[in-house]
Amino acid sequence: MYSEKVMDHFANPRNVGEIENADGVGEVGNPQCGDIMRMSLRIQNGVIEDVKFRTFGCGAAIATSSIATEMIKGKSIEDALKLTNKAVVEALDGLPPVKVHCSVLAEQAVKAAISDYYRRQGVDPEPIVGKLEEDCHACGCGV
Amino acid sequence: MATIYVDNAATTPVSREVLEAMTPYFSEVYGNPSSIFYSVGEQARQALDAARERTARALNAEPGEIYFTSCGTEADNWAVKGTARRMAAQGKKHLITSSIEHHAILHSMAALEREGFEVTYLPVDAEGFVRPEDVDAAIRPDTALVSIMMANNEIGTIEPIAEIAEVCRRRGVLFHTDAVQAVGAIPVDVKALGVDMLSLSAHKFNGPKGVGVLYIRRGVNPVNFMDGGAQEKRRRAGTENLAGIVGLSTALEIAVNGLAEKSKRLSELRDIVLDHVAAMPKVKINGPLDRSKRLPNNVNASFEAAEGESLLLMLDMKGICASSGSACASGSLDPSHVLLAIGLPHEIAHCSLRISFGVQNTVEEARAVCAALDEVVPKVRERSPLWNE
Numbered sequence: 001m002y003s004e005k006v007m008d009h010f011a012n013p014r015n016v017g018e019i020e021n022a023d024g025v026g027e028v029g030n031p032q033c034g035d036i037m038r039m040s041l042r043i044q045n046g047v048i049e050d051v052k053f054r055t056f057g058c059g060a061a062i063a064t065s066s067i068a069t070e071m072i073k074g075k076s077i078e079d080a081l082k083l084t085n086k087a088v089v090e091a092l093d094g095l096p097p098v099k100v101h102c103s104v105l106a107e108q109a110v111k112a113a114i115s116d117y118y119r120r121q122g123v124d125p126e127p128i129v130g131k132l133e134e135d136c137h138a139c140g141c142g143v
Numbered sequence: 144m145a146t147i148y149v150d151n152a153a154t155t156p157v158s159r160e161v162l163e164a165m166t167p168y169f170s171e172v173y174g175n176p177s178s179i180f181y182s183v184g185e186q187a188r189q190a191l192d193a194a195r196e197r198t199a200r201a202l203n204a205e206p207g208e209i210y211f212t213s214c215g216t217e218a219d220n221w222a223v224k225g226t227a228r229r230m231a232a233q234g235k236k237h238l239i240t241s242s243i244e245h246h247a248i249l250h251s252m253a254a255l256e257r258e259g260f261e262v263t264y265l266p267v268d269a270e271g272f273v274r275p276e277d278v279d280a281a282i283r284p285d286t287a288l289v290s291i292m293m294a295n296n297e298i299g300t301i302e303p304i305a306e307i308a309e310v311c312r313r314r315g316v317l318f319h320t321d322a323v324q325a326v327g328a329i330p331v332d333v334k335a336l337g338v339d340m341l342s343l344s345a346h347k348f349n350g351p352k353g354v355g356v357l358y359i360r361r362g363v364n365p366v367n368f369m370d371g372g373a374q375e376k377r378r379r380a381g382t383e384n385l386a387g388i389v390g391l392s393t394a395l396e397i398a399v400n401g402l403a404e405k406s407k408r409l410s411e412l413r414d415i416v417l418d419h420v421a422a423m424p425k426v427k428i429n430g431p432l433d434r435s436k437r438l439p440n441n442v443n444a445s446f447e448a449a450e451g452e453s454l455l456l457m458l459d460m461k462g463i464c465a466s467s468g469s470a471c472a473s474g475s476l477d478p479s480h481v482l483l484a485i486g487l488p489h490e491i492a493h494c495s496l497r498i499s500f501g502v503q504n505t506v507e508e509a510r511a512v513c514a515a516l517d518e519v520v521p522k523v524r525e526r527s528p529l530w531n532e
Contacts, residue, residue: 010456016526031490031529034450034470034478038528054528058452058469062526 003093009063014070017052026112029105035061037109048072060099064106067091144462147508151501158349164393168386176383194392201399203332210357210375211388215323215344218357219247222319222340225365227255230287239263239281239289241273242484270431271300271485275307282314289318293325297481298430299441308337327398339363350394354387410439412500412509419513420444442498445491448530449523454496457519468495
């Protein structure tokens with residue numbers, strides 16, 4: 001049911017774990033829906049030096065988290081914020097329609113972690129990051 | 144890598160004996176059983192009659208009470224909708240079922256609700272049991288039918304069908320049971336159970352897919368579901384799937400004749416995995432703890448913080464085929480209705496795994512499943528933000 005790329009990221013997920021004393025931590029989804037992604041960032045001079053994730057969820061949830069960390073690592077915050085769920089799906093050579101939901105969570109997890117970083121800096125993240133959809137029933141992915 | 148197939152509640156492989164019994168009915172005895180004026184048709188008719196007799200004998204029914212259908216789902220649809228529509232003429236527009244039925248029943252009930260029928264969905268206890276006294280209390284003067292499954296497909300609960308049937312008989316209400324998971328796994332005697340209708344499906348006991356039975360006790364008369372020719376005493380139209388029917392009756396005979404031995408073998412495999420899983424940390428066994436009230440082939444457990452689909456994928460990488468009640472495995476946001484009905488919180492229901500054994504499985508395979516779980520469960524938990532050990 002999954003592409004080889006998805007199965008690769010599921011079998012060998014990149015950047016699993018948690019960064020100690022992270023500069024920003026975001027958690028999205030909830031256990032009711034069956035998906036939770038927690039992403040932690042180390043940020044220096046506006047660049048994402050390191051990123052790690054832990055995810056409770058299906059194969060697609062693990063794979064989208066994994067590839068999202070690869071896609072933002074070493075990037076500026078500005079570039080990381082341009083990460084879309086569509087780009088995540090494309091990078092994985094596609095997802096089954098019912099799993100597109102997971103790519104939305106991955107995008108939201110990155111944004112939630114960056115928002116947390118701004119809040120810790122005393123900056124209101126909303127004008128920069130936008131409003132976060134934290135209820136998975138409302139994410140608009142169609143599931 | 145050898146495949147270990149432990150999803151026999153989903154379907155089973157057709158046994159060689161069954162396949163051989165079916166083979167002549169594709170291109171040698173290809174006649175239409177309704178065309179009895181030449182020998183290839185007459186032979187087909189005889190094979191059909193013989194299959195019906197064997198099927199009846201295996202269930203302790205009369206041959207005239209056996210109606211072949213295209214699957215268990217059709218049998219369920221016919222029993223539920225056909226009875227509801229028959230009884231509606233007498234002003235009886237209420238039905239009773241349980242909250243843990245297969246979707247073949249639940250969605251048939253929902254379709255009837257859209258037609259103006261009223262349905263009571265009985266709750267179950269934490270192990271999935273329906274209480275006969277709840278059935279008694281739910282019956283009303285306008286109740287047309289009670290339908291309760293004989294054994295649950297996900298958690299293996301064997302319902303007290305004889306007692307529920309007795310309640311229905313005493314109250315004068317028709318009773319149907321979906322015995323798709325029970326037939327071929329535990330003894331099923333329609334007379335001893337006292338049921339009015341019973342559904343079964345061949346592919347759950349090493350028969351072919353695409354063929355089932357609705358047992359209809361003499362005198363019970365659900366409205367036809369399939370209209371057309373005069374097959375099945377004018378009650379279920381459509382040229383008979385003769386090879387499938389021969390396969391069903393052969394598989395049923397084999398399963399019933401060897402039931403005691405099969406049940407002993409399967410429970411041995413089940414118990415190896417149940418005992419192992421029960422000793423793993425942070426695991427909840429779903430379904431009856433009293434193993435005499437659990438299907439002999441069923442294991443269902445939730446592994447806290449380890450999501451079900453992830454477990455399935457990792458098991459698949461080891462060649463093990465199992466199933467899960469997690470939402471991700473079902474393609475929606477909600478986990479299995481059965482696991483929610485027994486009171487599991489969503490986050491525990493998402494972490495469930497079902498392992499169901501079949502006659503082809505071995506003790507070595509059961510042990511391999513245990514070893515795989517020891518490896519896979521911690522690996523999935525390691526990735527999970529819900530796991531803090």
